[in-house]
Amino acid sequence: MEDPAVWAYRSPLDIKDRVLKVVSEQAVEMKEKNIIAPFVFRKETAEHRFSLNYATLDDCLPLFCQLQRASTLPPADQSHMINAIVLSRQSRVKFNTSWLEDLYEKIVLETQGDRNTPLAKNPGRIMLTSSRLYFQPFNNIDRWPVLKIRLKEIKRLIRRRYLLRQLGLEIYCSDNAPVTHLFLSFKTEEIRNQLYDHILQQDVQLEEVGQEDMTLRWQSGYISNYEYLLYLNSLADRSFNDLTQYPVMPWVISDFTSDHLDLQDEKVYRDLKKPIGALNQERLDRIKERFVDMPEPRFMYGSHYSTPGYVLFFLARICPEYVLCLQNGKFDHPDRMFNCLQDTWNNCLLGAADFKELIPEFYDGATDFFVHKGIINFGIKQDSRPVADVELPPWASCPTDFVHKLQDALESEYVSSNIHHWIDLIFGYQQRGEEAENADNLFYYLTYEGAIDLDSIEDPNERAGLETQIMEFGQVPKQLFTTPHRRRFCTTPVPHPTSHPVPKLGSQVEVRGDSDSDKRSLESSIEKSLEVAEPIIKTVDFSKIRTHLKYTLHKDAVTDAKLSVDGKNVFSVSQDSLLKMYSLEEQRQLRSVNLSSMALSSCLAMPDNKTIIVGSWDNNVYFYSIEYGRVLDTLHGHDDAVSSIAWKSGTLYTASWDSSVKIWRLPQPEPGQAFSSAEYLGQLDHDEGVTCLDLDPESRLLVTGTKDGHLCVWDLYTEYISNQLAVHHGRINAVLVSPDVRRILSCGEDNYIKVLDTGTGTEIFTKDVHDEILCLQWAGGLVMSGNSAGFVQVWDMDKGQILHQSKAHQDAVTSIDVAEDGRLLSGGYDKTVIVWQCG
Template sequence: MDRGRFSLLQLDPGEIYFEDFSVIFIPSDTTPKTYDCKKQDGRLKMCSKSLLFDPKDINKPIIKIPLKDCVIIEQWKGSAKFLKSNNVLSVNTREYIEMLEGNVVAPYKFKESANFLFLLNYANIMNCLPQICQLHRASTLPAAEQADMIAAIVHSRQARVNFDPLWLDLYEKVIFEAQADKVQPLVVNPGRIVLSTSRLFFQTYNNVETHPVIKIDLASIKRIVKRRFLLRHIGLEIYCNDNSTNPHIYLSYRNRQDRDNFYEKIFEQPELKINEIGQDVMTLQWQNGIISNYEYLEYINSLGDRTVNDLTQYPVFPWIISNYTSDELDLEDPSNYRDLSKPIGALCEERLKRLLERYNEMPPPKFIYGSHYSTPGFVLYYLARLYPHYVLCLQSGRFDHPDRMFNSLADAYKNCNTNMSDFKELIPQFYDVTQEGRFLVNNMGINFGYRHNSAKVSHVKLPQWANSPRHFVEVLRDALESDVASKNLHLWIDLIFGYKQKGEEALKAHNLFYYLCYEGNVDLESITDLNQRHALEVQIMEFGQIPKQVFKVPHPQRKVGIPLNKEPYQIEKTSAFSDNWKTMSNLELVTSFNSHKGAVNFLFINEDGTRITSVGHDSKLKVFSLPQNKQTRSANIGNMPLSSCIQLPNVNVLVIGSWDNQIVLYDMDYGKVTETVLAHEDAITCMSFGFKCNLLVSGSGDCTVKIWKGLNTNGIIKPIQCLQKQIDHNSHVNCLTFNFENTYLAVGTDDGEIYIWNTEDFALFKKYQVLESSIKAISYSPDGLKLALGGTDKVFKIIDVTSGLSVCTKTLKSPITSLKWMDYLVVLGCEDGVVYVWDIFEVKLLFEIQAHEGFVKTVDISFDRSFIVTGSQDRSIKVWKPQ
């Protein structure tokens, strides 16, 4: 069927198109002689708030007749010789609208009273007239009651439509079926959503879509996101592979239960194979430069319920560049950038001062900004040239006043900095190089009118430093990805999506908006008065909506100076294997040693990778030579299990921690114990040495960490001379580690807490409750910005040190017992004997092997990253290389 020029955008926002009829429109001045030349073939569209005639002749205007303006709707009672049938609909109206005359996008023409006659070619007037009259009655009601009555009509009509099982394949079965709307900007189209064992079907209740049924293979779906639509948690957005015939669909269900039931059912289908990257992993990949700032902002917007399919919650991007007046732009100069630590309304101190004065004099509920940074009107302010039909839909058939339009970048930025009611941020199109800045150009030649200076509104005026729209967007994108922006983007994320979004932190950051902007401040479901509820909905839509809060703690900063998709650290290629972990398919067992008579509790590899030193539950110290592939030293250290062992710098002396509460010095040259000290009141569980600060730290089951200094000066270890400080914790200390610069010491405890101490004075820097269980292993990232940890609840986690934010969380099959992080490699050992090797830069599991029969108690990575070593409860030490 020829659908003509009709679009749902020609209806009022939220209006529903039901069906259409083949008709002949007979203008009121038609006579028998002029009938043949004046009659117009076309389709009459029956909609919830209007009748719309779409003529076959594209030069004729589309006629929209609002039902609220209709005086009479009836079967025609007149007589005319040129009409041989009384199957004619007569409509008398006080006002009607003409649009797309000459097929040109232009403001609608509002015409006064007229009488319309439509001769129905095939439909029977007695069948369709009652339906039109029912909708006419609804149009006379107050807005909220009208919406309620239309919803009842819609429900009644749609309940009579069933899904045609002929769309299914032979062995395909229906799993779930419900009513839902397909959502696009400013329009919703009702239909029926059907989930089968292999596909998703959306069957529309009208014929406006290209196909009567939209089909999506479950196997092509790559992401499914729950959405908040029009303030209710009833939305669902489905993304498919790029090569899918339907790469994307946004659905709105009748209620939350239907949405959640569908969501649950679709994930039960074996055909659905979603391998979605978690939020924390995306944050880590962004920090490491795997994904760009643009991609990360797109992702965070999605988490915050922002989508291009909903203008009320359109993705929001920051103004980055602040200079739109210079002839040239230096992206290396920080003065050309906007301060991302402040909301757009706080950039101008003078304006902010006036806003705060108004705030202080205001009765509750108080707000600093009476206008938002993103509303449907603001989005279309930027996109008027690209989507003029959206503007006409939103603004009742009119364009904005020429002087208020988006005419100049310099003017727009200045206005956002000085105007008392303009706090707009940007939209993705400003940074999307694939669209080449088409939204800045009036390619359709639309007549937007003339400004006060008689200048015709055409293309957006660019800054002098941009030679084309495409170049302008490319420069903005370069600015967004620059080191200057990357250093500070997390501060803007805190304002829009994070912990400074609301409450006291928002007030401190001068980031407080009208209370209706915030999710949850008004429970619309509890408001029974339809008019009051409708008024609130309209208010909220016009004020704009704060995104859903994504982060509750400060967002971590991005590493700067890292080219995208490059390794995060400069790795010295001292071994043929150092860069091969990512390309090898398996881990090869090179050799193993089994001379311990109990569990191997701790081991380390020496700097040149030729020797492994270990201590065990059998009180033994062992040294193994890798070139000779044999044990070269065995010594008995006391009568209790040994927990840890460290090689002191510059001297051939080992420091050993024991379960008998003692620290032992063992001289490798003389093969004997030279010093012992009763260090703790319980077993020593862990030790670490800060080579840059010359500090030894020991942790114990007595809940303390002790700091020792000067151990490698004369080989002395005596409490009076070496003990510097004792720091207390709430439970057993299980693990500890210095950062690379030795400026901080991180401690993991039995109750799942992380303590971070400043090594200058051992004052507490940060404390986080990270796990619900005991933390058994901990390791700093090479840059010192993150901590990797694992515990008895099987959770492997990486946290941002500054904020405590989890930037990677994985639940493994077994409790984690050991961990080591070097460069981009993280090696984990678990209770079930499995060893995991992760590329933590790309957040990708490289290897998972069943390495031992018992707990993997200790792991280490050689300095050149050519091999790893694991020690286990099964008494064995094993050496592994990528194969």
């Protein structure tokens, strides 16, 4: 695939040598008219002009050219070159001493570090003098050219963990300071400690309370449970300024269905002695069964209780820009958003990979994150309603009433008597090791501090991958206690603070676009969302399937079989090089077409039910017209056999043994329009032959499997690989992306079926199925598979169990298809096609 080319040169209109024209093949558009909305990704040649106000082209063009050259390199070399450019540029920048506030200030220390804000870090020079702390960013996008904090304004100084390493320093200041908090990170712990020690040696007056004093004050009832939990979060390096280590709070209420909430009834509370993942015994039993057979390092939970994604899941209504930043310019699917308290709790209780705890906002008096002000278009849910306010339990009359009752619950006698158990799990002796295993509280090893030494990893790509995984997958808080935490003496409720002094996430987010025209635009976009809603497979009982129709037309193994969109016909291809069309209504063959001199590998029907696309071992892709009974076009696509094909939203994807996936523009013809040939868009290169592929429902992600067992995850907006994992020993036969895009399923010739977390690549489930699975397909919330022994199987992947299996073919099952109306189809090495009846 050619990298998006960028050319920069002086415009003929550039009289003052300050206008730059950039020609790009792709661009990302955001915040049109300053309205927060999903980014628009345009893959087309376009011109952009920039007027430089503070520099000339001669100042900037050499750097632009360096960056343009870097963009033509492979991803690994590209990152290396960009890092070298940035390092060279930053090393030449010194602190501008003209910014010193007082000529008589004595310079104590000058160093370099990053100022961290949620989802962003800004590098710069740090200067400590005898009276002030200065931060001078390397760029000019910050509010202050130089941030100046007087030392007497510093009230708290905390050494923080950053990316599971002791690299952070958080500074809390008085209300008179330009900022009330500053979170810095450094390249090494030594540099961080050096600045920390030098600040302490200056004339500063810090407000510190020892851990023992705070614990005694909490035990005696002088501070609330809420205040004590916030203190422990801070002590354990959880910060409101770091989404990867955002403060964590417990679910304390488990009743979200009753009309009345009786806080005197212990049945309404969650069991605080158990982690979220252990509250449902049935789910816990499945997790333990998987845990026993897991290779080292073993873990019980494949996802964490606190991640940036979970924080923004709750705060999406007040932090939409952070959501777009985290999710590559897109909001989550409307039905996966924080829409209902009961549904969220049920998913945490029953979901296979949802173990999230709450955030402080649930207990601090704020209610704005429950309310949708109607400005942002988050999309339309499956019930045809737009995303609105969060649906509260029946016992809450409004968001304020809900939060007040949660506050009362957190300070109740039951929680006060049992919260020390939860502290043991999150901050204490049951957090890690053997005690964590005994308490059913063991997470993936990369979530623990000290699990890996990033400084020892020399490969920059491997290190960057691990850093990304640590940032996105969740981090266990720093362990504070190695023995059981003491119980509270006083269980009498104490006054609960109405707000927290630290500005919370989203407090500075400005949402605009409430004019009449913007409202009309929003209504229009909602209507469009309703028009393009994806069809959903109707509810069918796939746990019971039986043969409805069986026929044999091919002379060799069936390689792929598909139901037509209208459900009336079956299309199948075979190693005998024939495309067959079979009528289910008349139960007879309608077409038999010899497309090639070699085997055909795959087929699919276009949504208009007029064209069949077929991949062949002769390197070609064929387009066959059902209407006219002839080949419309032959695409000479690859240098080796075409192994798999997929089409969605006007784009065709073809995989091949030549180690590539090619992307083609292939819009569906409008009524009355002639068929148009596919237009080449780009190529995704692999190290080995590609055997299979699958797309997520919105065509944001492409997953491929290769002959050598590697699974590759591609970002289709950037057309770059985002993850590459050695998942199987030998060929991968099939891959699937789950409808919620959180999991990837794969099966290979090593007889294993595996489930991976999409974001981190962590193996959530793995099972040796003894007989090789050759094909996979989603069927509603279940998964259908076909194996080498001739069985069609129905899987519940949330439980990792086979619900049903039927002996289908006399030899291996080579293909599975599930239609939107719930009908099931299988093809086999025994030359047979079977239509199945469900329910």
